[in-house]
Amino acid sequence: MxxxxxxGPRLGLAVNAAQFSLLVVVNALVGGVLGSERTVxxxxxxxxxxxxxxxxxxxYILAFGITKAATNFxxxxxxxxxxxxxxxxxxxxVAIPIPAMLIWAPxxxxxxxxxxxxxxxxxxxxxxxVIMKIDLAGxxxxxxxxxxxxxxxxxxxxxxxxxxxxxxxQHGLRPAPFLLTAAxxxxxxxxxxxxxxxxxxxARHEATTHATGGGDLATREVFALTSWREPALSSAxxxxxxxxxxxxxxxxxxxxxxxxAGLSLTQIGVLAALYPAVWGLGQLVTGPAxxxxxxxxxxxxxxxxxxxxxxxxxxxDTFAVWALxxxxxxxxxxxxxxxxxxxxxxVAHPGWRARAVGVYRLWRDGGFAAGxxxxxxxxxxxxxxxxxWTVAALTAASGLLTAARMYETHPRSKEPTPx
Numbered sequence: 422m423x424x425x426x427x428x429g430p431r432l433g434l435a436v437n438a439a440q441f442s443l444l445v446v447v448n449a450l451v452g453g454v455l456g457s458e459r460t461v462x463x464x465x466x467x468x469x470x471x472x473x474x475x476x477x478x479x480x481y482i483l484a485f486g487i488t489k490a491a492t493n494f495x496x497x498x499x500x501x502x503x504x505x506x507x508x509x510x511x512x513x514x515v516a517i518p519i520p521a522m523l524i525w526a527p528x529x530x531x532x533x534x535x536x537x538x539x540x541x542x543x544x545x546x547x548x549x550x551v552i553m554k555i556d557l558a559g560x561x562x563x564x565x566x567x568x569x570x571x572x573x574x575x576x577x578x579x580x581x582x583x584x585x586x587x588x589x590x591q592h593g594l595r596p597a598p599f600l601l602t603a604a605x606x607x608x609x610x611x612x613x614x615x616x617x618x619x620x621x622x623x624a625r626h627e628a629t630t631h632a633t634g635g636g637d638l639a640t641r642e643v644f645a646l647t648s649w650r651e652p653a654l655s656s657a658x659x660x661x662x663x664x665x666x667x668x669x670x671x672x673x674x675x676x677x678x679x680x681x682a683g684l685s686l687t688q689i690g691v692l693a694a695l696y697p698a699v700w701g702l703g704q705l706v707t708g709p710a711x712x713x714x715x716x717x718x719x720x721x722x723x724x725x726x727x728x729x730x731x732x733x734x735x736x737x738d739t740f741a742v743w744a745l746x747x748x749x750x751x752x753x754x755x756x757x758x759x760x761x762x763x764x765x766x767x768v769a770h771p772g773w774r775a776r777a778v779g780v781y782r783l784w785r786d787g788g789f790a791a792g793x794x795x796x797x798x799x800x801x802x803x804x805x806x807x808x809x810w811t812v813a814a815l816t817a818a819s820g821l822l823t824a825a826r827m828y829e830t831h832p833r834s835k836e837p838t839p840x
Contacts, residue, residue, distance in 0.1 A: 433558065450577065543786075564759060668789065730749035
C-alpha cells in the first residue's frame with residue numbers, strides 16, 4: 422500500500438524549482454535597477470549639478486537608505502498580513518517613474534526624490550523575493566536559497582554598473598544609462614504580475630509542522646528580539662548594518678576617490694562592478710557552505726575581511742591595487758550577506774519570520790544612510806581616506822563583537838542554542 426501524498430504546500434528547492442528560479446530572475450531585475458546608479462550618479466552630481474561637498478553628493482544615498490530601511494520593516498509586516506505577491510507588485514509599481522525622473526531631473530532635488538522611490542522599490546521588492554524564497558526552500562537549504570537570491574541581485578548590480586559606465590562613456594551621463602533602468606522595471610513588473618505565485622501558504626504549512634510554539638508574537642516583540650534581546654538575531658542586525666555602512670561608503674565616495682586619482686569613467690565603472698561581481702558570485706559558494714559548516718564562521722571572517730579590504734582602499738592609489746581591494750571586499754561581503762539572512766530564518770518562527778526579516782533589513786539597510794552621512798561628514802572634514810579608515814575600524818569592531826556574542830544558528834550545528 423502506497424503512502425498518502427503529503428497535504429499542503431511542499432517545501433524544498435527541487436519541488437519548487439520553477440517558481441524559485443523565476444524569483445531569482447525577478448530579484449536580478451531588482452538589483453539591476455539599483456546598479457544603474459552606482460557608476461553614474463556621483464559624476465552626475467559633480468558635472469551637471471555642480472555639488473561641491475561630499476555630503477551634498479551623498480544626499481541621494483542618505484535618502485535611499487532611510488527610505489529603504491523603513492520600507493523593509495513594513496514589507497515584512499505587510500507580507501504577513503496581505504501576502505507576498507501584492508507587496509512585490511507594489512514595489513514594481515513605485516519604480517515606474519524612477520527612470521524618467523533621473524533622465525529629466527532639472528535639479529538635484531529630483532534625483533533625491535527618485536532615490537526615495539528607489540528605496541521604496543528595493544525595500545518592497547527585494548525584501549519580498551527574500552521572504553518568498555525562504556518560504557519555498559524549507560529549513561535545510563536556506564543557505565543555498567539566500568546565496569542564489571543575493572548572488573542574482575548583486576551580479577545584476579555589477580553587470581549594470583559596468584554597462585552604465587560604458588553607456589555613459591559613449592553617450593553621456595543622460596539619458597542612455599537610465600533607459601536600461603526603464604527596461605528592467607517593465608520586465609520585472611510583467612513577470613511579477615503574470616507568473617509569480619503567492620508563497621504565504623508555504624510559511625503557514627511549515628508553521629503547522631514546527632517543533633515549538635511561539636508563532637503568535639506581536640510585532641513589537643519581534644522588533645525587540647531582532648534588534649537587541651535575542652543574541653543571534655541582534656548580532657545579525659548589527660553586522661548587517663555595518664556591512665551596508667561600508668557599502669554606502671563604496672557607492673558614494675569610491676568613484677570620487679578613483680576620479681581624483683585620474684581614472685577614466687570606464688575604469689571607474691570596472692571597479693564599481695568588480696566588488697559586487699565578486700560579492701554576487703561568491704554567494705553561490707558561501708550560501709551552500711554555511712548549510713554545511715554553520716553561519717557564524719562565515720559572518721565573522723567576512724566582516725574582518727571587509728575591514729582589511731577597506732584599509733587597502735585607504736592606502737592604495739593605483740587601479741591594480743584598488744582592483745585587488747575590490748576583490749577582497751567582495752569576497753568578505755559574500756561570506757556575510759547570505760549567511761546573515763539564513764541565520765535570521767534559522768532562529769525566527771515561521772509565524773513571525775517575515776517580520777523578523779523585515780526588522781533585520783531595517784537595521785541592515787539603515788547602514789546605507791549611516792554610511793552616507795558618516796562618510797560624507799568625515800570626508801568633508803578630513804578627506805576621503807580618513808572616512809575609509811573610520812569605516813574600516815567600525816567593520817573590524819563589528820566582526821569582533823559578532824564573534825563574542827553570536828551563537829551558531831544552523832540546525833545541523835552541535836553548539837547548543839539558548840532557550
